[in-house]
Amino acid sequence: MNRGAVVTLLFLTLAGCGTARRSEPLVGPAPLDAEQVRGERVFMEFCHQCHPGGDAGLALAINNKPLPGAAIKLQVRKGVGQMPAFAEDVIPDEALDPLVSYMAAIRKNR
Amino acid sequence: MGKVRNPVGFKIVRVDPETGTVTDFAVNRGGQNGPASLLKSGGLERPVAVRFARDGASLYVVDFGVLTMDEKGSHPVRGTGCVWRIVRR
Numbered sequence: 001m002n003r004g005a006v007v008t009l010l011f012l013t014l015a016g017c018g019t020a021r022r023s024e025p026l027v028g029p030a031p032l033d034a035e036q037v038r039g040e041r042v043f044m045e046f047c048h049q050c051h052p053g054g055d056a057g058l059a060l061a062i063n064n065k066p067l068p069g070a071a072i073k074l075q076v077r078k079g080v081g082q083m084p085a086f087a088e089d090v091i092p093d094e095a096l097d098p099l100v101s102y103m104a105a106i107r108k109n110r
Numbered sequence: 111m112g113k114v115r116n117p118v119g120f121k122i123v124r125v126d127p128e129t130g131t132v133t134d135f136a137v138n139r140g141g142q143n144g145p146a147s148l149l150k151s152g153g154l155e156r157p158v159a160v161r162f163a164r165d166g167a168s169l170y171v172v173d174f175g176v177l178t179m180d181e182k183g184s185h186p187v188r189g190t191g192c193v194w195r196i197v198r199r
Contacts, residue, residue, distance in 0.1 A: 019141035023121075023134040044130045053134065055143060056116035 020061030022106050030109035039102025042095045054106050063107045069100040117144035122157055147176050169196040
């Protein structure tokens with residue numbers, strides 16, 4: 001891998017990092033559409049316990065990692081490391097898009 | 111399990127029992143969540159109880175103060191607790 005590719009990759013990595021805090025007292029409430037409100041409920045039921053508000057807690061922060069939606073869905077379905085997998089009978093397929101949309105909304109609200 | 115990657119809690123949240131939504135209400139400023147003693151800032155240390163005033167115009171928060179933990183047990187620091195009063199601007 002040449003130096004230019006390394007610098008580009010490093011820049012993109014750092015551009016997606018930074019604080020993961022999205023507390024409402026700090027950044028204001030995230031504007032959510034109807035789909036994202038549905039996604040918020042899914043997040044609160046299955047994700048918030050380990051990723052509080054998308055920040056780090058028991059698990060890594062997710063607000064500062066701009067993963068594409070397909071990667072998020074794959075991680076939800078397959079799990080990774082200590083993160084459990086959530087099967088379709090737990091989080092239905094039709095709930096994944098709203099969940100991903102909600103995660104994008106809170107990530108952008110900074 | 112049991113080891114957190116970032117301090118959890120040390121804030122006050124609102125919970126909507128109908129939707130299960132948890133929203134931060136009062137937090138310490140900064141790029142990281144945590145108690146004031148860790149963040150080296152003023153603010154919440156270890157809030158443990160809340161109660162609205164009878165007229166609903168104030169929220170009182172009991173802050174236990176500094177409490178560290180190690181393999182020998184808990185180590186509260188006398189004189190670091192307080193009661194906060196939060197009012198609407």
